[in-house]
Amino acid sequence: MAILEIAAGCMHFRELNELIKGTDCDVTLSSCFGQRYIAAGLGAKTITITGTPGNALAAYMDGAHVIVHGNVQDAVGDTMNDGRVIVHGNAGDALGYGMRGGAIYVKGRSGYRTGIHMKEYQEKKPVIIVGEKVGSFLGEYMAGGLVAVLGIGMEGEPPVGRFTGTGMHGGKAFIRSDKELTRLPAQVSVEVASKGDLEEIEPHVDEFAKLFGYDKSALLNKNFFVLKPNAKNPYHTLYTPNPR
Amino acid sequence: MGAFDVLPDYEISRNLDRCIVCRVCERQCANQAHEYVPEEDAMASDESKCVNCHRCVSLCPTRALKIVRSSNTYKLNDNWTDKIIKEISIQASTGSVLLSSMGNPEDYPIYFDKITINASQVTNPPIDPLREPMETRVFLGPKPDSVERDSNGKIIPNLPPQVKLSMPMMFSAMSYGSISYNAHESLARAASELGICYNTGEGGLHEDFYKFGPNTIVQVASGRFGVHKQYLNQGAAVEIKMGQGAKPGIGGHLPGKKIVADVSRTRMTPEGSDAISPAPHHDIYSIEDLRQLVFSLKEATDYKKPIIVKIAAVHNVAAIASGIARSGADIIAIDGFRGGTGAAPTRIRDSVGIPIELALAAVDSKLRLEGIRGKVSIIAGGGIRSSTDIVKAIALGADAVYLGTSALLALGCHLCRSCQAGKCNWGIATQEPELVRRLNPSIGAKRLVNLMTAWQHEIEEIMGGMGINSIEALKGNRLMLRGVGLNEKELSVLGIKHAGEGQD
Numbered sequence: 001m002a003i004l005e006i007a008a009g010c011m012h013f014r015e016l017n018e019l020i021k022g023t024d025c026d027v028t029l030s031s032c033f034g035q036r037y038i039a040a041g042l043g044a045k046t047i048t049i050t051g052t053p054g055n056a057l058a059a060y061m062d063g064a065h066v067i068v069h070g071n072v073q074d075a076v077g078d079t080m081n082d083g084r085v086i087v088h089g090n091a092g093d094a095l096g097y098g099m100r101g102g103a104i105y106v107k108g109r110s111g112y113r114t115g116i117h118m119k120e121y122q123e124k125k126p127v128i129i130v131g132e133k134v135g136s137f138l139g140e141y142m143a144g145g146l147v148a149v150l151g152i153g154m155e156g157e158p159p160v161g162r163f164t165g166t167g168m169h170g171g172k173a174f175i176r177s178d179k180e181l182t183r184l185p186a187q188v189s190v191e192v193a194s195k196g197d198l199e200e201i202e203p204h205v206d207e208f209a210k211l212f213g214y215d216k217s218a219l220l221n222k223n224f225f226v227l228k229p230n231a232k233n234p235y236h237t238l239y240t241p242n243p244r
Numbered sequence: 245m246g247a248f249d250v251l252p253d254y255e256i257s258r259n260l261d262r263c264i265v266c267r268v269c270e271r272q273c274a275n276q277a278h279e280y281v282p283e284e285d286a287m288a289s290d291e292s293k294c295v296n297c298h299r300c301v302s303l304c305p306t307r308a309l310k311i312v313r314s315s316n317t318y319k320l321n322d323n324w325t326d327k328i329i330k331e332i333s334i335q336a337s338t339g340s341v342l343l344s345s346m347g348n349p350e351d352y353p354i355y356f357d358k359i360t361i362n363a364s365q366v367t368n369p370p371i372d373p374l375r376e377p378m379e380t381r382v383f384l385g386p387k388p389d390s391v392e393r394d395s396n397g398k399i400i401p402n403l404p405p406q407v408k409l410s411m412p413m414m415f416s417a418m419s420y421g422s423i424s425y426n427a428h429e430s431l432a433r434a435a436s437e438l439g440i441c442y443n444t445g446e447g448g449l450h451e452d453f454y455k456f457g458p459n460t461i462v463q464v465a466s467g468r469f470g471v472h473k474q475y476l477n478q479g480a481a482v483e484i485k486m487g488q489g490a491k492p493g494i495g496g497h498l499p500g501k502k503i504v505a506d507v508s509r510t511r512m513t514p515e516g517s518d519a520i521s522p523a524p525h526h527d528i529y530s531i532e533d534l535r536q537l538v539f540s541l542k543e544a545t546d547y548k549k550p551i552i553v554k555i556a557a558v559h560n561v562a563a564i565a566s567g568i569a570r571s572g573a574d575i576i577a578i579d580g581f582r583g584g585t586g587a588a589p590t591r592i593r594d595s596v597g598i599p600i601e602l603a604l605a606a607v608d609s610k611l612r613l614e615g616i617r618g619k620v621s622i623i624a625g626g627g628i629r630s631s632t633d634i635v636k637a638i639a640l641g642a643d644a645v646y647l648g649t650s651a652l653l654a655l656g657c658h659l660c661r662s663c664q665a666g667k668c669n670w671g672i673a674t675q676e677p678e679l680v681r682r683l684n685p686s687i688g689a690k691r692l693v694n695l696m697t698a699w700q701h702e703i704e705e706i707m708g709g710m711g712i713n714s715i716e717a718l719k720g721n722r723l724m725l726r727g728v729g730l731n732e733k734e735l736s737v738l739g740i741k742h743a744g745e746g747q748d
Contacts, residue, residue, distance in 0.1 A: 013543075014543075014547075017543055021546070036536065036539065036540070037539060037540050037543040040540055040543040040544045041473040041476070041543065041544035041545075055536055056536055056537075056539075056540040056543075059540040059543075059544065060471070060472065060473050060476065060540070060544045062472070062473045074527065075527050075536065075540075078527070078540065079468045079471050079472070081472045081473065093527070094526060094527040097468070097526065097527055098467070098468030098471070100468075100471075100472065100512055113526050113527075116526055117466075117467060117468060117526075119468075119469075119512055119513050119514075120513075120514065121508065121509065121512040121513065121514065124512065137526075140526065141467075141520050141522060143513050143514065143517055143519075143520070144513065144514055144517075167520060167522070169517055169518055169520065170513075170514055170517050232500050232514070232516055232517040232518065233499065233500045233517070233518045234518065235497065235518065235520075237340065238340060238341055239340050239341050239342075239343040239587075239589075239664075240334055240335070240338040240340035240341070240342060240343060241343055241662070241664055241665060242331060242334060242342035242343055242344050242590045243253075243295055243344070243345075243660070243661055243662045243665075244253070244327060244330075244331070244344060244349075244590065244661065
């Protein structure tokens, strides 16, 4: 398949995105300088980026493959429906907000509010794998899907920030760490991942290892905690009817 | 009854001379307030289960039933009212937050009722809408600053995308989940027939209703329920919900018991799990962040759909609206504190936010002052009850209005304010199939069309009386309004004169 090569440089995002949407070819994007909304709502197509794409990369994305050789900024994969985002670097805040399907692999770290509001419905099950560590509020209000933080190079400290899983009422969050997770909110239960849990993330860890050149068995051969919601209805006792 | 149980506010009164023990009331009441007693071959009732929705009253074939306010009362006290005493007792028993439904019912001033409308006499003759053409069509969206022409003098079409409405009314956001499939179908069919729009609310769009897309506003809220590319492109416009008049600063929370199979599929969330939509969008902390969501939606819809940003009417609404107008949004929807809801904490519903009349006037004035009124259209909602309220809202600066409660009343709602229980006997705010069936979408749509058509006629008559033949000429035309019994400050915020003052 032919490939459209674009040097993004200081091109306005609207112009750049029109070029990407307007072609049937796969796209190679070089010298990307923070252009926003790349691959927003985009269907099957592969986009390979060098440089730094701007906020809301892959928002509402619907099947495209995005490979970034560099870092990405905030709100990557917002409400993403299908496809893949592979980041050979770090990600900013609100990675995978409200994600509904597809997968995001980040080699390095991601910021605050990773995987919040993730959902799932039948065969649609979004996945986020972060290699090193994440900021606070991982999986906040998570309603489905799977997020894993592998803690690579994070010996001695848990690879998550504070308020992990606040308001979580669905899905699973895996955290690879020897260190006990503390100060978790009441809405989540934490336990050492069972064999069944590990089988669930094994294919995704396998994919991560292949993408970024890690040894899969070394990644899996360490303690994983799994966070699950305590209840599907975490706030049902908070309210009392007042028919006035 | 236990010592700490709260006595019901209303009693069921049954005229035994008329009751024929047909048991209709028993079958119709999902709250089981009526019960047949075989030993006595008579009906008994339990007022503690009655929500005063008037389903039994309406369907009793002999009109044997009425619901009356209980005469039982605590010692009269204008400060510690019956209501306050009962609410304290409920909270002392449960330790929970009070949860109510529909709009703020408290005794605040209703400014619409203190504003009167002008009419022409002698010098500027009225127009007879039965004989003269009257224009009620409106276009929502930014208007260009100037007409541009090419070298041949032809007009260059530079009008950004607009929402076209046959009359300045739309049905406001009510999600599938908070209201029933049949209620949504009624709204969608009526909107389509009328040439206006209804609004999906934040619960996604059922695939059966995709065909009503050109008459649909699709909503995106913090929970992102049912949001995907096709959904965004299906509607006439996309609305970002930042806030809601009934509960400013509070998010949505649809309990898991309302997430039945079909609702689950539409929202794309698991069945039985709560659908939580927190107060903030966790990626929006500033106007710049809002701009990011506005433009990500424009990118996903190829700049073909106007973007609406909906906010609750709060103290600083004018400055916030000014920011929204600069964020790239095309339309601002302002929801006043009388706006309805399927569930809101009572204290928030009744005490937070400001009246739509004041908010609307403040926003319109601010945007005009800053010279950016043409960048956005304004939709006013939350407390619009009649065609005169609509005329007044437009004269205060709205381009169109959102109607929620009045649309539900047309569908059979009796404002019992028990939506949160999910047992709506009128088939509106429920997901129980046997209750949903009670609302016939053909009848529902017809009643909505009737109401809107009647209001459209009334608006035409009122405009004609003023000598105005187009909604556009009424918009922001505050000289057509006068206050009655309002103080200087109220008149100044509303930007209107007091009755008795002329035009100069």
